[in-house]
Amino acid sequence: MLTLLKNSIENLKGHKLRLIVAFIWIITGITSVVFVSSVGNAMSQVFKQSFQTIDSKTAIVYFESADSNTNESLLTPFLSSDLQELQTVEGVEKIKSSNKPLTDVISFGDENLYNGNVSYFNQNTSASFASSLTHKYKVVKGRALNASDAGKKVVVIDTFTKETLFEKSDPIGKGITIGRLNFEVVGVCDADSVYDPVDKKFRKKGSFDNVPPYSVVPNDMYNFLSGKNIKTGAINYISVTVKDGFDIPTVAKGVANKMSELHPKLEGEYKVRDQNTIQKSTEAMTKGIDKFVLVITIVAMFVGGIGIMNIMYVSVMERSKEIGIRRALGAKPSTIMYQFLVESVFITSCGGVLGIIVGYAVTIYSKNIMPFRPIPSFNSFLYSFLAIVITGIVFGLVPAHKASKVDPIKIIYK
Known part of the structure; x- marks a missing residue:
């Protein structure tokens, strides 16, 4: 050889x-x-x-109106009182309501972003805000948020928001209004960077990165702005967590049927989106x-x-x-x-x-x-x-x- x-x-x-x-x-x-x-x-x-944040034991139940011309704001397919009734459905471990738009779930958008109006004197824009606990960000000016900022109205704005509100001036130390609250700008983060969990570092955002620019606030301030700490409000859909040993589609269908019994006069259908099917x-x-x-x-x-x-x-x-x-x-x-x-x-x-x-x-x-x-x-x-x-x-x-x-x-x- x-x-x-x-x-x-x-x-x-x-x-x-x-x-x-x-x-x-x-x-x-x-x-x-x-x-x-x-x-x-x-x-x-x-x-x-x-889809890594999707819980395989969870399903989404939402309501679809039979008449596309119906004003959905007049419908009340979900009530807070329904949640207790749904706990009696066999196989249900936990029921969680959400007032987020249904499109956030159907299109798999980032549910952990709050969209609100921002202003600095006569300059106004809309921006997305994230919690400092759930989103990573790359600071290009000023400082990042830390544990001592809990309870404080401070914000790290993204470069897009900075250019819109402040143009060429320095935003650090200045106050902006988010919704109806005044926040102090302590830093600026790069809107064109995204964190890569594979490399464990930031890289330039590409066209496949379906992530909007976002500013960052302390977690408790994010909960306040997004209404996560408020139990009232219109419910757009519910998340059903199923107990171990039970079939997820079967339990979710049982919840949908229960909702139909609770709201028999509604013209439409309660539908299920099984997260396990998505995976x-x-x-x-x-x-x-x-x-x-x-x-x-x-x-x-x-x-x-x-x-x-x-x-x-x-x-x-x-x-x-x-x-x-x-x-x-x-x-x-x-x-x-x-x-x-x-x-x-x-x-x-x-x-x-x-x-x-x-x-x-x-x-x-x-x-x-x-x-x-x-x-x-x-x-x-x-x-x-x-x-x-x-x-x-x-x-x-x-x-x-x-x-x-x-x-x-x-x-x-x-």
Whole structure:
């Protein structure tokens, strides 16, 4: 085997241009596989992060009016008194009401943001606000909020809000009005940065980061502004947490039926959105991405394999006399076949390693221009290498078999 490898290297040295062309074929294919696989990993991570806060034991029950022209503000599909009644439904562990817009749930928006009006003298705008306990932020001026700010009306405004209200002036130490409360600006955070939980650091926000700019206030102030500490108000939907051992869709449907009994005169239907079903949909999307990556791998390997097979065919034709002489001197057909097969695998293996290196470099560079950070993995490198080696064997087998069938007498006396 070692002798065959040495002979292969010597033969390839005499055809450097052909070797370079072969490497270009392979490197291009492997680079595309590594890059697409890394992008697929990143997209899967984005989907998982989008739904990581969803409790698999929780379902959403909401009301959908039968008449789209009905003024929903006149309807009262949920009452505070309903919550106690719903606790009697078998399998219910906890019932939680929310006065957030239903669209926040249906579209999977960030429920932990409060949208309000902000003003500084005659300058007015609307902004989103987050709790310092739930959202990370990158301070670019002033200071961040800390534990001593609890109960204080202080805020770290985002750069977008800063430019709108203060333009070029320094906002630190100045007072702004959020809703009807006055807050002191103690810092400014970057509206174009988002925290990446994979790298555990901030990066520039991309088009796939569906996160609006937000300012940050202490947690108790956020609860006050958003009304989370107020038990009254219109209820837009309820969250149903199911006890262990009970079927989530069945319990949630039981809650919806109970609501229909409590409000029989309403023209419409109580519907269920099962969070566990949402997670299954996410897993299905992830599997779809994996299948897409597999298709790209097969296409890239097929194209690269065709290139290798053509190159090996040319090599067999050019070296037909060499093959005839070796056969005449007693070389077995299997030895000739192994010789060309080893050359094919050697080319694909070396090209595969180079392709992985180039693919990794392209992936790392692309994070500066992609809307999200591609995530290369050891498995993608391993699978790519194994795929290209198998490609070398499969597509090198036909030319190798052709070489082993060369008739030495016809070649020598040709």
